[in-house]
Amino acid sequence: MDFPVFHLDLLGNRGLIATIAILHVLINHGLAVGMMPLVAAMEWYGNKKQDPRWDRLAYKILFFCFLITTTVGALTGVGIWLSVSLVNPYSIGSLIRVFFWAWFTEWLVFITEVCLILAYTLTWKKWSARGPEWKARHIKLGFALAFFSWVTMAIIVAILGFMMDPGNWLTDHSFWTGVLNPLYIPQLAFRTPLAAAMAGIISMFLILFFTGKQDAFRLEALRAVGVWTLVFAPFVLLAGWWYYTSVPEAMKDNLAVSLATMQFAEWQNKFLQIAVVTVITILLVVQVAIARPNLLPKVALVVPFVAILWMTGHFERVREFIRKPYVIGQYMYANGLRVGDYALLQRDGVLAYATYSNPLTPAEQAGLPAGLSGEQRDALLERIQKGKDVFMDTCSRCHTGHGMNSITGHLKRMFGDRPWTPELTAGYIEGMHYAQPFMPPFPGNAQELQWLGAYLEHLQNNTAPIPGAQTAGVIVNGDAAPRTATTDIRKETAAR
Amino acid sequence: MERISKWLGARPHRPTVINLIMLSALLAIISSASLYGVIGGGAVLLAGSYFLFRVVNRTFASGDAMNFYQIALLWIPGVLAICLALVALLLVITNSAASLAYALGAFLFTAELAMLTLAGADLSPDPAPHPVAGGAI
Amino acid sequence: MTEIPVPRDIPLPLPAPEPVLIAVLVIFFLMHIVFVNFMIGGALLTLHYELRGLKEKRYDKLAYAIASTITANKSIAVVLGIGPLLAINTIYTVYFYTANALTGAFWISIIPLVIAAFVLTYIHKYLWHQMDRVKWLHIAIAIVVCLLFLFIPLIFLTNINLMLFPEKWGTTQGFFSALALPNVFPRYAHFILACPAMTGLLMVWLFRRRSAQEIEETGFARVELMRKGYQWAFWPTSAQFLVGPLAMLTLPQVETNLHAVWAVFGIAILVSLGMAHLMFAETRRPAETIGKSFLPICALMLVVVSLMGVGRHLYREAAVTPHRELVRAKTQDYMRKVEEANRAVATKAPAEKTQ
Numbered sequence: 001m002d003f004p005v006f007h008l009d010l011l012g013n014r015g016l017i018a019t020i021a022i023l024h025v026l027i028n029h030g031l032a033v034g035m036m037p038l039v040a041a042m043e044w045y046g047n048k049k050q051d052p053r054w055d056r057l058a059y060k061i062l063f064f065c066f067l068i069t070t071t072v073g074a075l076t077g078v079g080i081w082l083s084v085s086l087v088n089p090y091s092i093g094s095l096i097r098v099f100f101w102a103w104f105t106e107w108l109v110f111i112t113e114v115c116l117i118l119a120y121t122l123t124w125k126k127w128s129a130r131g132p133e134w135k136a137r138h139i140k141l142g143f144a145l146a147f148f149s150w151v152t153m154a155i156i157v158a159i160l161g162f163m164m165d166p167g168n169w170l171t172d173h174s175f176w177t178g179v180l181n182p183l184y185i186p187q188l189a190f191r192t193p194l195a196a197a198m199a200g201i202i203s204m205f206l207i208l209f210f211t212g213k214q215d216a217f218r219l220e221a222l223r224a225v226g227v228w229t230l231v232f233a234p235f236v237l238l239a240g241w242w243y244y245t246s247v248p249e250a251m252k253d254n255l256a257v258s259l260a261t262m263q264f265a266e267w268q269n270k271f272l273q274i275a276v277v278t279v280i281t282i283l284l285v286v287q288v289a290i291a292r293p294n295l296l297p298k299v300a301l302v303v304p305f306v307a308i309l310w311m312t313g314h315f316e317r318v319r320e321f322i323r324k325p326y327v328i329g330q331y332m333y334a335n336g337l338r339v340g341d342y343a344l345l346q347r348d349g350v351l352a353y354a355t356y357s358n359p360l361t362p363a364e365q366a367g368l369p370a371g372l373s374g375e376q377r378d379a380l381l382e383r384i385q386k387g388k389d390v391f392m393d394t395c396s397r398c399h400t401g402h403g404m405n406s407i408t409g410h411l412k413r414m415f416g417d418r419p420w421t422p423e424l425t426a427g428y429i430e431g432m433h434y435a436q437p438f439m440p441p442f443p444g445n446a447q448e449l450q451w452l453g454a455y456l457e458h459l460q461n462n463t464a465p466i467p468g469a470q471t472a473g474v475i476v477n478g479d480a481a482p483r484t485a486t487t488d489i490r491k492e493t494a495a496r
Numbered sequence: 497m498e499r500i501s502k503w504l505g506a507r508p509h510r511p512t513v514i515n516l517i518m519l520s521a522l523l524a525i526i527s528s529a530s531l532y533g534v535i536g537g538g539a540v541l542l543a544g545s546y547f548l549f550r551v552v553n554r555t556f557a558s559g560d561a562m563n564f565y566q567i568a569l570l571w572i573p574g575v576l577a578i579c580l581a582l583v584a585l586l587l588v589i590t591n592s593a594a595s596l597a598y599a600l601g602a603f604l605f606t607a608e609l610a611m612l613t614l615a616g617a618d619l620s621p622d623p624a625p626h627p628v629a630g631g632a633i
Numbered sequence: 634m635t636e637i638p639v640p641r642d643i644p645l646p647l648p649a650p651e652p653v654l655i656a657v658l659v660i661f662f663l664m665h666i667v668f669v670n671f672m673i674g675g676a677l678l679t680l681h682y683e684l685r686g687l688k689e690k691r692y693d694k695l696a697y698a699i700a701s702t703i704t705a706n707k708s709i710a711v712v713l714g715i716g717p718l719l720a721i722n723t724i725y726t727v728y729f730y731t732a733n734a735l736t737g738a739f740w741i742s743i744i745p746l747v748i749a750a751f752v753l754t755y756i757h758k759y760l761w762h763q764m765d766r767v768k769w770l771h772i773a774i775a776i777v778v779c780l781l782f783l784f785i786p787l788i789f790l791t792n793i794n795l796m797l798f799p800e801k802w803g804t805t806q807g808f809f810s811a812l813a814l815p816n817v818f819p820r821y822a823h824f825i826l827a828c829p830a831m832t833g834l835l836m837v838w839l840f841r842r843r844s845a846q847e848i849e850e851t852g853f854a855r856v857e858l859m860r861k862g863y864q865w866a867f868w869p870t871s872a873q874f875l876v877g878p879l880a881m882l883t884l885p886q887v888e889t890n891l892h893a894v895w896a897v898f899g900i901a902i903l904v905s906l907g908m909a910h911l912m913f914a915e916t917r918r919p920a921e922t923i924g925k926s927f928l929p930i931c932a933l934m935l936v937v938v939s940l941m942g943v944g945r946h947l948y949r950e951a952a953v954t955p956h957r958e959l960v961r962a963k964t965q966d967y968m969r970k971v972e973e974a975n976r977a978v979a980t981k982a983p984a985e986k987t988q
Contacts, residue, residue: 002640006737071751079744089730093643096722100648114712291573344974355640470737473806476636
């Protein structure tokens with residue numbers, strides 16, 4: 001990492017991204033991609049039956065979605081981006097350079113989507129009052145909105161798919177080979193019915209709020225939305241299974257080690273189980289909604305929603321598992337270092353090419369062994385400082401010191417309370433990627449491994465949170481040239 | 497006591513449902529996979545055939561009076577119940593009695609057997625107490 | 634003396650010719666910022682008129698009319714901001730990400746802060762009449778919205794400012810120390826003053842085209858409303874003649890010459906003088922002729938805004954270019970070493986096999 005290192009030692013950097021991303025996926029799938037066609041269908045149905053109750057309900061649901069998607073939905077979308085660029089600027093920076101036009105197109109579609117949802121919501125009453133011709137036009141607007149919501153998802157899934165399996169992109173670096181990777185269609189096929197079923201569950205929940213207990217329309221609406229949900233639920237399972245079977249093919253390069261295969265099989269089985277449980281809870285709710293709509297309590301709808309949340313979370317984690325140890329398959333490891341840089345870094349060391357150093361705070365300097373002379377102390381602190389820099393540059397994108405997925409937690413699990421001497425930890429880390437195939441190999445040289453060991457030993461006695469550049473700042477390493485020298489260098493490069 | 501018996505007597509399907517719940521509870525406690533399979537499967541077969549008989553009857557009796565959506569509403573509760581009951585049966589038979597899957601399966605089976613009976617009862621010639629699917633439309 | 638960091642860039646080519654990316658950045662950023670101006674100015678004016686509405690009911694109606702515009706503007710503002718973000722990511726990768734990381738906690742807090750501001754804006758707008766009985770609470774919400782809207786741009790501005798000065802990266806410790814860099818507050822004042830000015834023009838546009846019946850409902854005459862709009866446009870714009878040059882003069886010195894930047898800003902000042910003159914003339918016009926100069930004013934505003942955008946970009950380039958040369962040289966040097974190391978490994982591996 002050649003940027004100042006942003007670091008959250010409690011929540012973890014991936015925790016930040018995950019929190020924002022899961023929230024975004026739920027809102028995007030449940031309230032936009034799945035809900036817009038449902039709302040448009042309700043409006044269409046109400047118009048066809050000349051039943052204003054459907055129209056009113058559709059508008060209420062739309063308005064709710066409008067409020068949430070244009071605030072939390074839109075901003076968490078930007079938030080994924082901001083958080084990833086804080087946590088792993090190298091990966092997002094590389095992805096943007098490859099996928100600039102995909103993202104640009106995505107952006108244009110997103111602008112269209114926002115304009116359409118504004119138009120659809122804000123013209124509803126006005127256009128409906130203008131007569132049947134305008135009403136028909138408004139319904140078309142609704143379906144157009146639904147279409148564009150789906151297209152934004154379809155584009156972004158291509159980029160996600162690329163991160164898992166860059167396919168032939170590595171050899172010919174073109175955009176389309178990235179997009180047309182083998183996991184694209186199964187993933188899209190899974191997300192589409194999932195979004196529709198989620199929307200069904202959420203709108204049943206909303207119907208219970210927006211209609212009275214004695215209202216006969218409540219029962220009718222619950223039944224109809226129940227049928228909608230039922231239509232999509234089996235496809236969640238089918239496409240989930242399709243995705244599940246196409247993954248090993250896509251990641252066969254990563255699955256060379258049998259241990260990885262075993263762990264992966266465990267993940268996948270769990271995913272399938274959760275998917276079955278989720279679909280069963282959805283079906284149960286649908287069953288009650290259709291057979292006895294008057295007995296459906298609000299809390300019952302929370303169950304499938306939580307199940308979907310669980311499944312989505314697990315799905316995203318499987319997705320992450322698949323691409324490990326890479327962040328961009330075969331090109332960049334999860335620590336933000338390019339595969340191609342390893343030869344250089346393992347020879348000269350990571351620190352030799354690091355522009356910034358991450359100063360130890362006074363709290364982090366506590367807990368040194370007693371009885372050291374001033375000189376020994378300084379020498380040890382220097383080693384710890386270098387070890388910290390190695391940690392920040394090579395481990396901290398996924399691991400914290402003492403928080404979520406903490407390095408100390410893993411060491412404690414493996415080595416318990418005996419002293420984590422550099423011999424012990426460095427020896428392990430050196431061959432770690434054989435034992436844990438989802439870990440990238442250590443990128444630094446032997447000396448740095450020892451420094452890292454010294455730092456880890458220090459962490460056993462010091463539980464102060466590790467600050468990121470956002471609070472502690474950075475120290476610029478000595479090799480940087482002052483700006484006044486620029487002109488000379490420019491001349492020099494020109495002369496070359 | 498009197499109120500309970502009154503409630504049970506009010507609708508003829510209520511005692512049936514209670515009986516079935518007790519039956520599946522008993523099956524769950526005995527925890528013999530083969531027994532559960534045979535008896536439980538038999539119960540599903542029985543209740544399922546009754547529902548199917550009724551729903552086919554109703555579908556053909558109504559002729560063109562009902563549209564596709566209304567027919568779907570007639571079929572869905574029972575068909576879903578049969579499918580889910582079979583899934584539950586599978587869960588119970590393939591898992592050992594102490595496992596969570598077994599407990600969930602037994603619970604699901606009980607619920608679905610009850611739902612299946614209700615679905616059949618809703619369609620019986622004796623008009624059902626609840627607005628039958630499609631009736632409200 | 635602090636060291637100036639020279640990090641290396643991402644070794645992938647730019648996805649498009651640089652002028653295209655610059656065009657995306659400058660043009661869409663200006664569009665974005667205009668809607669942000671409408672949004673923030675709208676919130677400020679709404680609060681102002683709602684407070685006046687406590688004494689005179691018709692001001693409350695006016696406040697409501699302005700509040701109704703905020704929510705649509707804010708959605709467009711957000712969505713238009715994404716393209717420039719995409720472009721700045723590619724052109725100024727090293728600078729932008731570094732500034733983000735150094736102010737990370739505040740940078741990421743943009744997300745919850747904006748969500749909070751937007752949700753409160755919706756509450757403020759859609760529960761306006763329901764909250765008549767708890768007017769104090771309603772006004773409190775408007776105050777919170779204004780404070781949030783005033784604070785969020787400061788985070789952006791601090792970032793975009795910090796990004797220009799690599800020599801400060803080594804001494805920056807978090808948001809507040811980045812805030813202390815020179816020029817942040819003059820630029821901020823320049824931006825904030827633009828908000829009511831732009832919203833004033835939006836008011837004129839809004840009330841110019843409203844039907845007579847809608848105007849009557851507000852309790853004001855059309856000419857009064859339009860005049861108010863022009864006043865909002867005029868007075869902050871006149872203040873800009875002080876604040877603008879101040880922001881310009883406090884720009885940190887850079888090594889390359891800035892003649893082009895001064896020229897662009899100079900022209901912008903001249904054009905603004907003409908525009909301010911027209912605005913002032915409009916505030917004095919009677920009902921029959923008011924609005925006559927609206928289109929010329931908008932056209933001049935467009936010119937001024939474009940010149941500001943261009944000047945801003947030229948200064949950024951002037952500030953960053955020398956350093957970017959260093960980064961480029963360093964990246965090339967690094968990649969050469971990478972290739973060399975890979976070659977060494979490749980030749981060693983077969984040699985080992987034969988041994």
